[in-house]
Structure formats: C-alpha cells, structure tokens
Amino acid sequence: MDFKDSPAQAEFRHKVRQWLQANAPADNTLSRGGMESDEAMREGREWQARIYDAGWACLTWPKEYGGQGLTAIEQVIWSQEVAKFSTRDGFFAIGIGNCGPAIMLYGSDQQKQSLLPRMARADDIWCQLFSEPGAGSDVAGLKTRADKDGDSWKINGQKIWTSQAQYADYGVILTRTDPTLPKHKGLTMFFVDMKQPGVEVRPIKQADGGQAFNEVFFNDAVVPDVQRLGELNGGWGVALAVLMNERLAIGSVAPNGWPEYWDMIRKLELDGKPALEDSEVRRRTADWYVKNAGLKNAQARMLSAVANGGVPGAEASLGKLVGASMCQDISAYALDLFAEMGVCADEQMALMQAQFQKAYLYAPGLRVAGGTDEVMRNIIAEQVLGLPADVRVDKGVPFNEIKAGNIRQ
Numbered sequence: 252m253d254f255k256d257s258p259a260q261a262e263f264r265h266k267v268r269q270w271l272q273a274n275a276p277a278d279n280t281l282s283r284g285g286m287e288s289d290e291a292m293r294e295g296r297e298w299q300a301r302i303y304d305a306g307w308a309c310l311t312w313p314k315e316y317g318g319q320g321l322t323a324i325e326q327v328i329w330s331q332e333v334a335k336f337s338t339r340d341g342f343f344a345i346g347i348g349n350c351g352p353a354i355m356l357y358g359s360d361q362q363k364q365s366l367l368p369r370m371a372r373a374d375d376i377w378c379q380l381f382s383e384p385g386a387g388s389d390v391a392g393l394k395t396r397a398d399k400d401g402d403s404w405k406i407n408g409q410k411i412w413t414s415q416a417q418y419a420d421y422g423v424i425l426t427r428t429d430p431t432l433p434k435h436k437g438l439t440m441f442f443v444d445m446k447q448p449g450v451e452v453r454p455i456k457q458a459d460g461g462q463a464f465n466e467v468f469f470n471d472a473v474v475p476d477v478q479r480l481g482e483l484n485g486g487w488g489v490a491l492a493v494l495m496n497e498r499l500a501i502g503s504v505a506p507n508g509w510p511e512y513w514d515m516i517r518k519l520e521l522d523g524k525p526a527l528e529d530s531e532v533r534r535r536t537a538d539w540y541v542k543n544a545g546l547k548n549a550q551a552r553m554l555s556a557v558a559n560g561g562v563p564g565a566e567a568s569l570g571k572l573v574g575a576s577m578c579q580d581i582s583a584y585a586l587d588l589f590a591e592m593g594v595c596a597d598e599q600m601a602l603m604q605a606q607f608q609k610a611y612l613y614a615p616g617l618r619v620a621g622g623t624d625e626v627m628r629n630i631i632a633e634q635v636l637g638l639p640a641d642v643r644v645d646k647g648v649p650f651n652e653i654k655a656g657n658i659r660q
C-alpha cells in the first residue's frame with residue numbers, strides 16, 4: 252500500500268484541483284446531506300451535466316458509455332478532491348454507483364449505449380427499488396411479484412424508502428419470479444420506466460421537513476423481457492454486485508464529520524478560552540482523530556486492492572459502519588458545545604451555516620441506508636473475521652412455505 256501519488260497521479264490531482272477551484276461551489280461539505288428540495292435537485296443536475304461535459308463524470312466507465320476509461324485510482328482522486336467542495340453529487344450516487352454497474356454488467360450493448368451516457372450526465376435520474384415494508388435488512392424476503400405474460404412481465408407489489416423516486420425516469424427493481432424456490436433463488440432483476448402506467452410514486456414526508464424517500468406501488472406494470480438484468484431467478488447475484496458497489500460508494504464518500512469538526516474546534520472558544528484547552532474536548536478530539544486516520548488507512552488499503560485488480564470486498568462495510576456513527580457523535584457533540592446556538596438550524600444565523608445541525612438530522616439515516624450497523628457487523632464478523640454465521644432458520648426452505656413468505660399466488 253502506497254499513500255503517495257505517483258508522478259502521473261499527482262499530475263492528475265493537480266488538474267482536478269485546478270478545474271474544481273475554477274468551477275465548483277465553495278466549501279461547505281457537511282451540509283451536502285440536505286438534498287431534499289427541488290431546487291437542490293436542479294442544482295445537482297446542472298453540476299452533473301457540467302462535470303460530464305468537461306470530461307470528469309464516471310471516470311472508470313468506458314468512453315463509449317459516457318466515461319473516460321480511467322482506473323479506480325483516478326476516480327478516488329476525483330472523489331477526494333470534490334469532497335472538499337459543496338457539490339451535490341449525492342443525488343446520483345444510487346444511479347451511477349448502483350444502477351450503472353448493473354446495466355454495465357447485464358444490459359445489452361444497445362441498452363448500454365442508450366442509457367448509460369444519459370445516466371452519467373443526469374439527463375435521466377435512476378432509483379433503486381429493493382426495500383419493501385417487510386423486507387429491508389432481509390431484502391431477499393421481498394414479495395413484489397413479476398409474472399410472465401407473453402414477452403413481458405407484469406409487476407405487482409410495493410417498494411418503500413426509494414430515494415429520489417419522485418424524480419426518477421428509470422429504476423432497477425428486484426422482484427420475486429418463483430415463490431416455490433428458496434427465498435434467495437426465486438428473484439429476478441429488471442429495469443423499469445418509472446413514468447409508465449401502473450407505477451405510482453408517493454413521497455414520504457420526513458421529520459426534518461425533507462422529502463428524500465418514497466413509497467412506490469406497482470399495479471400490473473408491464474416490463475418487456477428485454478429489460479431483465481441477468482438470468483431468470485438469478486436476481487440475487489445481480490443484487491449482491493449492486494449492494495457491494497453501494498457499500499463501497501457510501502463508505503468512501505459518506506461524511507464522517509472530522510474535517511469540519513477539526514476546522515470548527517480549532518476556532519471555537521469556551522468561557523473565553525480556546526476550546527482545545529479543555530480536557531474533555533481534547534480527549535474526544537484525539538479519539539476522533541485516531542478513528543479518522545484508521546478510516547483513511549483502511550480505505551487506502553481497500554482501494555490499493557481494487558487498483559490491483561481486486562473487487563470491493565466485505566471490508567467496504569467497515570467505512571460505513573465507523574464513519575456513519577462517528578458523524579452522528581461529532582454532530583451531537585458540536586451542538587452541545589454550541590449551547591443555545593445548537594438548536595438554531597437556520598443557515599444564515601447558525602454557526603458554520605448549520606452544517607452540524609443538518610448532519611445531526613441526517614446521520615441516523617446514514618447508519619441505516621445501504622445496510623444497518625447490525626447488518627454491517629454481521630458481514631464483518633462472518634466475511635472478514637470468519638466467525639460463525641448468523642442463525643438462518645429459512646435457509647433452503649421454499650419461499651411460499653416460510654410463514655412470512657406467503658404471497659398472493
């Protein structure tokens with residue numbers, strides 16, 4: 252593992268920095284979590300089109316599909332540099348990070364050519380339709396059905412927590428195609444047109460006033476078989492490829508709050524003295540400094556492996572597990588330090604444009620999105636540390652014989 256840029260990488264980083272300094276909005280990174288408004292989405296689409304047109308979007312994708320044919324290392328350099336600015340890349344993390352690889356791996360040449368460049372430029376927005384009211388952590392327990400109807404499929408069921416579905420043109424959906432098989436085996440993946448008849452999107456209003464998620468109802472929504480991604484009943488393998496990319500993407504870009512905290516704590520005064528003279532502040536700061544260094548090193552090790560031809564492994568779960576709770580702890584502590592100003596979340600009035608107030612509200616979601624803390628711990632325990640597997644009483648049992656698995660026949 253080498254932490255220093257090679258001469259070619261240093262040159263690339265220099266070019267990225269120059270371009271970002273000339274084109275990106277000013278620094279205010281933690282508040283990127285506030286992505287719920289139509290205005291934020293408009294800004295996000297403009298930004299994505301600008302980076303696409305300048306040749307910085309989807310760097311690892313082949314050129315014919317809207318990318319630049321570069322390696323994971325250039326992508327990481329770009330992500331590290333762009334994270335220092337207040338850009339709204341988060342909107343497209345699911346489309347570009349999860350749906351893109353699914354289309355790249357399982358779509359036809361014609362589908363890749365027509366869909367991927369539009370996805371890369373945010374001309375089309377994509378969403379991921381996996382979770383259901385009774386299937387989140389245990390997503391393989393989902394009940395939305397796809398039934399064959401000539402050369403097409405009819406989809407019926409309900410999805411939930413679908414980020415950005417209210418804007419989406421397309422979605423990647425995991426469905427049950429054979430309930431007589433064990434739960435992981437009877438699933439098939441498709442991509443669907445989100446604007447077609449039979450697809451109804453109902454936004455969910457959040458406690459913080461935002462509206463990032465949706466419920467999505469499918470009532471006899473017709474999907475041609477050419478929109479199937481992968482083998483019939485082979486959807487679990489497709490989902491795993493997508494979820495591993497998601498954990499790597501979330502783990503590498505999710506804010507852990509450290510840079511903003513370090514910037515704030517060096518300037519803050521408590522009772523007329525620098526906050527860093529306080530022993531409790533010093534203790535916590537040292538702890539987060541160490542955690543941040545650990546995260547950086549673990550990420551560099553994983554990326555070195557990816558750059559040397561490996562695939563993102565279960566270690567990707569580590570970044571998300573540690574980074575998300577660190578972001579929650581840091582933002583809660585910052586609000587305590589701000590005393591009565593901690594409750595003011597108005598960007599114009601609050602300290603540091605209310606970055607910590609916003610992070611305090613969205614950090615719990617980071618601990619759930621893409622797999623909860625407990626699920627991450629199970630993955631790390633089983634796949635990294637080699638500990639015994641979680642008890643799975645439904646292993647190998649046909650889905651329609653599992654008590655919770657009875658679905659409309």
Ligand SMILES: Cc1cc2nc3c(=O)[nH]c(=O)nc-3n(C[C@H](O)[C@H](O)[C@H](O)COP(=O)(O)OP(=O)(O)OC[C@H]3O[C@@H](n4cnc5c(N)ncnc54)[C@H](O)[C@@H]3O)c2cc1C
Nearest residue numbers: 379380381382387388412413414616619620621622623625
């Ligand atoms: C910000 C955000 C964005 C999201 N975007 C999307 C999206 O775009 N598309 C989509 O499909 N979904 C999305 N989700 C949904 C997300 O994937 C699910 O919320 C997540 O997988 C957890 O599922 P659940 O909410 O049903 O909780 P449950 O699975 O019901 O979990 C409830 C509790 O039980 C615990 N638990 C569950 N299983 C185990 C186990 N085996 N061992 C120990 N503890 C366990 C969990 O850790 C949790 O504490 C999003 C969620 C968030 C917060």
